[in-house]
Amino acid sequence: MSKIKTQVFVMAEQAGGRIRPVSLQIVGKARHLADQLDSKVGAILLGQNVTERAQELIAAGANSVYLGDSDSLHPYQAELYTEIIVNLLLEHRPEIFLLGSTFMGRELAPLIAAKLKTGLTAHCIDLLIDNEGILEQKIPAYGGMITIICPEKRPQMATVAEGVFLNPELDSTNIGDIIPIDLPEKFPLRVQTLEIVVEKPEGVSLETASVIVAGGAGAEDQDGWQQIAKLAEVLNAGFGSTRPAVDEGWTELETMIGQSGKMVSPELYIGVGLSGELQHMVGIVGAKVMIAINNDAKAPVFEQVDYGIVEDCRTFVPALVETLKKSND
Amino acid sequence: MLNIIVCVKAVPDPNDADKLKIDPVTKSLPRSDISLVINPLDSHALEAALEIKRNDDAHITILCMGPPPAGNIVKECLALGADKGILLSDPAFAGADAFATAYTLAKAIEKNGAVDLIFCGMASSDGATEWVGPEIATFLNMPVVTMVNEIVENAGDEWIVKADYEHGYRKVKIKLPAVLTVTRNLNQPKALSFSGILKARKKEIITWDLKDLGVPVENVGLKGSPTIVTEMTRLESRREVEILEGSLQEKVDRLIKILKNSGVVNV
Structure with missing residues (x-):
């Protein structure tokens, strides 16, 4: 043997x-x-x-x-x-x-x-x-x-x-x-890649961002989603998402963090309006500080972060962005 | 005429996901009566077939493996415009992994007869595996493109499609008969109509069991699955959480302090 x-x-x-x-x-x-x-x-x-x-x-x-x-x-x-x-x-x-x-x-x-x-x-x-x-x-x-x-x-x-x-x-x-390797001389060609096009610039890469804001279903609609996007912008953070947010069509699949999406290692992670499903949370590897904002005090995300804020993100995030902007001025 | 098969899976309603959690004591899933819905990506697969049928002569067969209640999902697909439904239901099929599922579906597709196109959702929402479509293609010796997000040309038996790829897309030519797994960007599924529901009453749903498929029992279900689940553990919480107290503005101010202390945010 x-x-x-x-x-x-x-x-x-x-x-x-x-x-x-x-x-x-x-x-x-x-x-x-x-x-x-x-x-x-x-x-x-x-x-x-x-x-x-x-x-x-x-x-x-x-x-x-x-x-x-x-x-x-x-x-x-x-x-x-x-x-x-x-x-x-x-x-x-x-x-x-x-x-x-x-x-x-x-x-x-x-x-x-x-x-x-x-x-x-x-x-x-x-x-x-x-x-x-x-x-x-x-x-x-x-x-x-x-x-x-x-x-x-x-x-x-x-x-x-x-x-x-x-x-x-x-x-x-x-x-x-x-x-x-000896390449096969004959092989089926029923399916043929004609070209691979790389069209999207990598932008603020989630993989290397030191701050990540991730949004979930709690955004409720496109307006709520844009509020979270503003928070990411103000913090100069990478903007990630959960499966439900992608399913709603608010964002692209490539922003999804988690088991079947991206694995990220930011210094600071802020989860907004997401419940903390494991498929998402396993995507955040070794973040130093983790914060969650969710209106449901029983959401599992509050067992997986350092700081929890029990508020509806649709009211809390605009207030946070407003205050951040003032202190930046 | 194009003979199209759409593979659909009945999955636990994602809205009931919190009922389907590992029991910390028994370390297994609790028995529950969670309602079944069509796997969301499979409704895009059905819509892809319906779009073809709107413009061409096509016959759409729904193929679903699951317990008897999954028949309701097949009915729903008929009401949306599919022509025929096949439900694969047998206690022997239970516990199938992606390999055994794809094998069983492939056997049913062979039994059903001529086929030009097989559409599947690119993944299932409950297992998150993406293997069933390409494995069906392998068992039927057909070509496959996974994660199709656009059909560029569909005249004749050589199609051109676009599929998801890192930071862009892949353009692929594929010869029919073929399997395509689809993403949610391919189309927008339409809602049920009353006339569709009425028409569906006259449509046929066939149920096939193990005997109908004529395959050995050791090739299906748990027995036919190369992979097994050996352990389920509930994840313990990893962090001591501090819930911020006070008014909304007090929480905002406290959070900004925390952000400042993190040293990675300029605020």
């Missing part, structure tokens, strides 16, 4: 010739998991002109990088990528395969899992190895935390959002293998 070399595999995604931060973070996590399993980390890197980035994955903790560098791999093509990755996983039989919760990762992961007839857990917020060497996958649900395992099928697959795990320290003295 000990002769079988178990491995932890990671999909390393790149965009614009750079490895995405989430990919480096999961390589770092894979390193920890592999050390506990006495096994190795393999990273899969696909794209065009990406060869020089392979070393970065080794510096982050990968023992091997399986590299596909070809113009046919740019832009991302679901069927070709799926075929390459499935073949690699069948060849190397890793115990664990992790992907970032990016748009690509969220499409590829189920395509691969279904082909390999294995389980897949969405947007984990922690990954642990239990006493029997099984991967415990933690997700928030129903006001608590749920542990999911995939006891029999392999690999054990999970997606993880950016910011869940820390950026690994890059050690350029690490040594690893860079192994070119």
Whole structure:
């Protein structure tokens, strides 16, 4: 049994010739998991002109990088990528395969899992190895935390959002293998990415903001939402949201904080008109000071912050903004 | 004619979410009679099919796996304009993860016959997994685009769609038959009409159980699920909260002091 070399595999995604931060973070996590399993980390890197980035994955903790560098791999093509990755996983039989919760990762992961007839857990917020060497996958649900395992099928697959795990320290003295992948000559082309367009400037990035104001359903309508937006503006804060606010159409999906949205680490967090659902709260990682404004004194958010204000945000926020503006003048 | 299948899930009413909390003692979900509603994203999937039907010759079949009360969701979809409903209901289907759900739905789609397009919501509101659509596509050997937010061209059997992507979008060409999972930005679902409800009375809802699908019992439900939930824990509160007291203006002033003390806000 000990002769079988178990491995932890990671999909390393790149965009614009750079490895995405989430990919480096999961390589770092894979390193920890592999050390506990006495096994190795393999990273899969696909794209065009990406060869020089392979070393970065080794510096982050990968023992091997399986590299596909070809113009046919740019832009991302679901069927070709799926075929390459499935073949690699069948060849190397890793115990664990992790992907970032990016748009690509969220499409590829189920395509691969279904082909390999294995389980897949969405947007984990922690990954642990239990006493029997099984991967415990933690997700928030129903006001608590749920542990999911995939006891029999392999690999054990999970997606993880950016910011869940820390950026690994890059050690350029690490040594690893860079192994070119044989690309399939023929592959189905029933679905073809014509182009990927990046149109929105990143603006006040939620991921790096030191102050974040997040709004929820308590805004009640577009007017209430604009009041919270003003508060964010006055505080020069990143403006985040909860799922209900996105569902109402007040804001874009990309502003959503939480398990299936963004993970953020501000110094100061102010939750406005939100109840404190765990799916949102797990997205705020290590904030120093947390404040909540909500009209329901029983809202779970008041168990998760340092300062609570029991007021209707539709009256409190305008008063706060007004006073802040006066003191700024 | 385009044969369209729309997969819908009956989910606990999000307005009742606070009833569905892990019991700190039993560490399981309490039994409750929370009402079921259509998964909000699936109503956008249905609307996508209805939009096609308004302009083209199309037949829309609703496919839903769930306990018998989920039949009401299927009925609602018929009243909104779908032509036929299929409810997959069997105690053996219970406890299915995304993999077993997609497998069961795929088997039903095969049994139902010719299909050109399958629409799904891009995620379910209760489980927040996004796997069912692409896994159905894999089981049926069809191409898929996930998170479609715009249909750019839909003439013939090669469609062009736009899908969500980091800070922008992805433009994709896809050959039918295909699976598309949709976001809420794709369209605006319409409300039920009285005439729709009347028409729906004449429409057919078929219920299929395990025997009808003719699949082995170990492939469905909990038994057919590669993943299992092993533990539920209630999260303990992490912080000592101070509730600010006083009048509204007193609270405002006190909060501004707290903001100043944080050292990261210039006020």
